Amino acid sequence: MTSGPKLVSILRQGSYLIASIHTALDDTQMDRFREDLIEQIGRHRSRGVVIDVAALDVLDSFGTRTLRTIGEVARLRGALTVVVGIQPDVALAMVALGMSTGAIATALDLEEGLEYLNGRLAGGAVSRPAGRVPPP
Template sequence: MTTTGPRLVSILRQQPYLIASIHTALDDTQMTAFQHDLVERIGRERSRGVVIDVAALDVLDSFGTRTLRTIAEVARLRGAVTVVVGIQPDVAFAMVALGMDTGPLLTALDLEEGLDVLDRLIAPGRSTSRSRTT
């Protein structure tokens, strides 16, 4: 995804996972470019899991929701599990009120919980360095 201003998204590698953060609202063309970039990186990096952080978004429309579902399904077909994190409360209320179907899309509260979900699904029984302390 090429931009002339601040980065709209970032995709970082952390061990066998990719962490993709959406920093601002994306139009349909930008969302589609993000989808293609992320799916390409899954193969190139041989990623086993993907976390998509949408915490910066105060709106998630039907196209965005459908694109996230598509990313998750394509990633699954390429051998990676996807977890979407950071859905804001108002966004979640709006999605439910509008009847947006997230299908089997996995979600978690934040990045830490998203990584924990991936650890449990991809390497069951493995202890994680992100274990919570109480």
């Protein structure tokens, strides 16, 4: 058993899961996060997932690919995913290195991410997001 602060938290809010990454994760920890989150989507029959990466000052290619994988698997299981809190320096580095979140929507913060899910899921059907949340 390890002690110390939690690296990731996954909280349930109604039909949504809110997953916050609190510190940089190595590849093994990122794989574990993916497995745990995907398992909880099924267990809670979640319709939406918010992944908060605001605490990260680096997001490498493996992390970015893992987020895309989570989003695609979640979609196949009936849940829509939005990534929130990408820091400006992280976004600049991702663009410079040609990395993206693919078809996963992004939002500025948790509040905007929840608004996005509420708007997209109000009609019932989950469809593929088209990138960043449009302004109201």
